[in-house]
Amino acid sequence: MVAGRKVDKVLMRQNNTRLVLNTIRSAGEMSRAQAAEATGMSIVTVGRIADELIERGVLREQEKDGCIGRPPRVLSLNGDRLLCPAAFLSREQLYLGLVSPAGQLCRQVSHPVPQESFTSQQVIPWMAERLKDFLHSLSGTAFQQTVGVVIPGIVDIDRGELEFSANFRWRSVPVVRQLEQALPGYSFVLENDSKAIALAEHSFGACSGCRNMVVLNLSDGIGAAVILNGEIYRGKDNMAGEIGHITLNPAGKICECGKVGCLQTQLSHRAILAEAGTVYPGVTFPQLLEYYQRGDPFAVGVIRQLTSYTSIAINLLANTYAPDVILLCGSLLRAHPLIPSLLTDSCRDSLSEYMQNTFQLKLESFGVTGSLIGGGAAALQQVLDRLCR
Template sequence: MTEKRTVCKNDILKQLYFQENLSCVDLSIIIEKSFPLTQKLIEELVADNLVTETGYAVSSGGRRPLTYAIQRNVMYMVAVAMDQFVTKIAVIDMQNHLVSSVTRIFLSLTETHSALQVLIDNIAGAIDTSGIPKEKFIGIGIGMPGFIDVKKGINYSFLSLPDNESITKHMAFQLGLPVFIDNDSSLIALAELRFGAAKGARNAMVINIGWGVGLGLILNGALYRGHEGFAGEFSHIPLFLNGKLCWCGKAGCLETETSLLLIKERAIEGINSGRVSRLNTLSLENHETAYQELIKAVQEGDQFTIELFSKAGYNIGKGVAVLIHLLNPQKIILSGRGSAAGKIWEAPIQQALNEHCIRRLFQNTNIEISVLGLEAQLIGAAALVMENYNEISFLKEETTGFELSQL
């Protein structure tokens, strides 16, 4: 018997996770319930010590509103951010803070079989060492590259199980907690929507500049995933007639003309053919050090590196021009590791828009650089769990041991 007021209370908790310090009036508007009802529910939540008053906010022309926040130790979630080589695991509380330091494991996604089990063991380990009782965990959110069917919980590119078995169900069964997966770029977009540069935006495109180029779409205020969950395949739109073969099998994909990987390769080529630069060839060999080196060079104003970033930026801009024509977004947000290069991206992208986009369409579209940066994917993974909190709390009511088969 799920009482309606419980559903509302859970909704309030969810809203307070996504936005600290909301007043009772704010909440009543967000959850679309009357003020007296909202107030009564908050009162009960405060009595149960799930929510605390956080003082008075400034007046907006009337009595000063009391604001509330969720207690950070009420619930916890495990956030997992994977890329092809490195996986980061963190335990995150209700105020989006890391409970302890991030666990980093080197895990190659292509080694299908063992990788999944290693991941599961490490998540279990992270829960254990956190010292937090397991009942306080509400779920595990995982972001990884690949074609992911969010609903079925299948990654068609990596970590696939025999017979297309759902990896979320598989993991949930082993770990005893609900598991949610999504594409890395989608989770970065979710993080930007809830806590970053896209906060409150109804329509935003979040470009994930990384070793490849990803895209997370915020449409009508929510993450858009498409029919099967594959939306946002930005890096393989056929935009160039360069004849260059992409690893996807097609030629002329956006990714053949822009990405950190490409910048790295062009940097090595350039130096080998005698270009003057502050870049240190040695450090370019390893992916991780190459990334550090490139960002440093840009920040120090190295002309050659800036040239490379500018060309890549211009090509991203050509892709963005297509996005703007089709989706008329309010904001374009540059996120992912590449966003560390900062303002350097803006001019070449703007230039590409000037050349390839109808003026009326982009004149009110803002290009912004993420401030979440490398943190984005972990925050997004945590947010993914809370996005699904409605169903989670329902299951918790139903059975004490979770109906994991349903997840």
């Protein structure tokens, strides 16, 4: 019983430390009294935890600027000590960055991905070399040795494995193990791209402070991510949000996943260009939109298909999760400024009347860097969890 009480006391202390840290992180800054009120702990308990974390260099306490009279002292994360590297691998580019606890990119570089042999056996070692060079370039900067790695597809975050990526045509790739072998001394957190964007937008961007939101990622593949009651919802095996492989047309096109008629076969960036290429071989998205603006019947039909299937996807998400916000992001939005306006103008077309005004529709605020920022946020969360043990 004595040993049991000791374990309970240790767990309680760890949980209290984690709660104080996450509360301060979410708020950005707050006084000890505010932290006590927000967590429901006594100010003595919060003070003891804060003093320990200040001594360890995790928190800092300083006077709040711009106040009349005696300025209050506020706690915040020690941003200079909690910078986290992040990597985002897309089909075309590898993006590398150093992310602050406030979601700022302190450093960023990108490299075009070799296209001649896009296999995991070729790309992961190439990625490890680029990442090694980037980390070496940060010498002299105090940063954490935990790296957030973001990849599109179904990822097992506990095992650090990419289970399946239709975009990459990869299966069962032990990404974290391979990176750990190439870069000993570093640890890695693997995250899905849509969930990384949700973390970034919820923590720092267009959906900051929103309790319930859904991200719809319109890129080379179609994905979603859900935040419920302020926490990311992962579902079993981190598979929540894989809406790109919902069958919408059993008589439709064959998807890269092997099924027929997936949403992704109608709505992804590649699918739309492949459809347009049957009439205009080699057409780019800007060219397709130019034909659309001229009133070309085929181009008009292709773009109407884009807006129609986007409306269907939004309808599915709105009815399933009833969120406060649905946020659109991805390479389709970035392809041309006309696309976001077309989608926002028509996206409610498939909604039932009772769902029409139940949520806000927003556009991404970070663009392609959202995945990097979310990767840094995921890495920081692991760092903070480790500090609470």
